[in-house]
Amino acid sequence: MLLSGGLDSSTVLAMAQDEGWECHALSFSYGQRHSVELDAARRVAAAAGVTDHVIAEIDLRIFGGSALTADIDVPKHEDVDELGEEIPITYVPARNTVFLAYAVAYAEVLEADAIWLGVNALDYSGYPDCRPEYVEAFERMANLATKRAVEGRPLSLRTPLIDITKAETVRRGLALGVDYSLTRSCYDPDSHGAACGHCDSCLLRLRAFEENGRADPAPYRPSATPA
Amino acid sequence: MLLSGGLDSSTVLAMAQDEGWECHALSFSYGQRHSVELDAARRVAAAAGVTDHVIAEIDLRIFGGSALTADIDVPKHEDVDELGEEIPITYVPARNTVFLAYAVAYAEVLEADAIWLGVNALDYSGYPDCRPEYVEAFERMANLATKRAVEGRPLSLRTPLIDITKAETVRRGLALGVDYSLTRSCYDPDSHGAACGHCDSCLLRLRAFEENGRADPAPYRPSATPA
Numbered sequence A, B: 001m002l003l004s005g006g007l008d009s010s011t012v013l014a015m016a017q018d019e020g021w022e023c024h025a026l027s028f029s030y031g032q033r034h035s036v037e038l039d040a041a042r043r044v045a046a047a048a049g050v051t052d053h054v055i056a057e058i059d060l061r062i063f064g065g066s067a068l069t070a071d072i073d074v075p076k077h078e079d080v081d082e083l084g085e086e087i088p089i090t091y092v093p094a095r096n097t098v099f100l101a102y103a104v105a106y107a108e109v110l111e112a113d114a115i116w117l118g119v120n121a122l123d124y125s126g127y128p129d130c131r132p133e134y135v136e137a138f139e140r141m142a143n144l145a146t147k148r149a150v151e152g153r154p155l156s157l158r159t160p161l162i163d164i165t166k167a168e169t170v171r172r173g174l175a176l177g178v179d180y181s182l183t184r185s186c187y188d189p190d191s192h193g194a195a196c197g198h199c200d201s202c203l204l205r206l207r208a209f210e211e212n213g214r215a216d217p218a219p220y221r222p223s224a225t226p227a
Helices: A007-018 A036-048 A095-110 A132-145 A166-175 A200-211 B007-018 B036-048 B095-110 B132-145 B166-175 B200-211
Strands: A025-029 A053-057 A114-116 A156-158 B024-029 B052-057 B114-116 B156-158
Touching: A007 A036, A007 A114, A007 A166, A025 A036, A025 A095, A036 A053, A095 A114, A095 A132, A095 B095, A095 B132, A132 A156, A132 B095, A132 B132, A166 A200, B007 B036, B007 B114, B007 B166, B024 B036, B024 B095, B036 B052, B095 B114, B095 B132, B132 B156, B166 B200
Parallel strands: A025 A053, A114 A156, B024 B052, B114 B156
Antiparallel strands: none
């Protein structure tokens, strides 16, 4: 289970456990400017009672160039409708490919049958490595890569959110009892973990709760009155 | 260019430069028990005059279980004919997948057109992630993963050694002037970088030089009289 501590992966964890899977969580410390994501991942993993939670330290900053890992301002908007179709500045090169490669290694050591991840192709903010065709190609590659696959025991990638809206994700998570107050999604939180309310990720999250007629229980900064 | 400092990747670097490519090198510090490989990679990169050489620190030990990264004895043999067909204990889970994922990230930042790597399917010692079908599947996945690919500029994986013998690799490298005294291949070198002469990697390398009627110019330990 790739667990970021955000809304999507926390929901996927609940979905996998609801299906009866024994889950192991994998998170990444990848040169973020903040540890808010990892704190959230730890809280979510602990609350869900996962078997273990490995945090892999990786440093994608050695290659340069993205708002999530370098010192570039995160883009802010007043309204969710301002989000464009273009690939955003917050794009991290090959991020899901690197994360999934580690997951394949971990899965092989665990003899796990599946990797679960919370990618979504609708609210995907223009990341190419969130599309179904990418996930299918990665799965195919992974099943040629490992000793386990050579021995005839394939690994599946499970992406239950890939074709549903974020509002539907929240609806399903609430039905499964996910405590979204533990999760964090903001690209630019303050040092206490409070969300900005205006980055792409905040705007998509706020809209999803609004469409469920619910307030987002995660903390926002006073200046972050939802648009 | 994935550059390990071994015989294969050092030869591939020379082949790419011979074709006129401007090369950037990527090596990994991945919890090895020794830094001999990285020292060799640095020497080879410097001798070849690569544009830059990035060393990524990764730690696959967090997932456990291989002789190359954990504290397990490296298997030794008296003769190359003793090498089995089974996947060896020196297998590192998903190693090439993790390495190539980083290479995709680096290639995207560089706007590189290709990733070159020295995998070989004949002398591959049973690693599933050295086979042509794996490389093709990875390339296909990578071209669905990145902003660059979405924008119609594909990335190719170049594996010029994939179907040639190690003896042929050495023959071509010698013709291109590769200084194999700079390279290291041993799975169990001493602290001075001298090779054991009896691990799978040493046995395959020694045979390749022998088939070219040449002595391997890399250093071996006094006890490492070739079988």
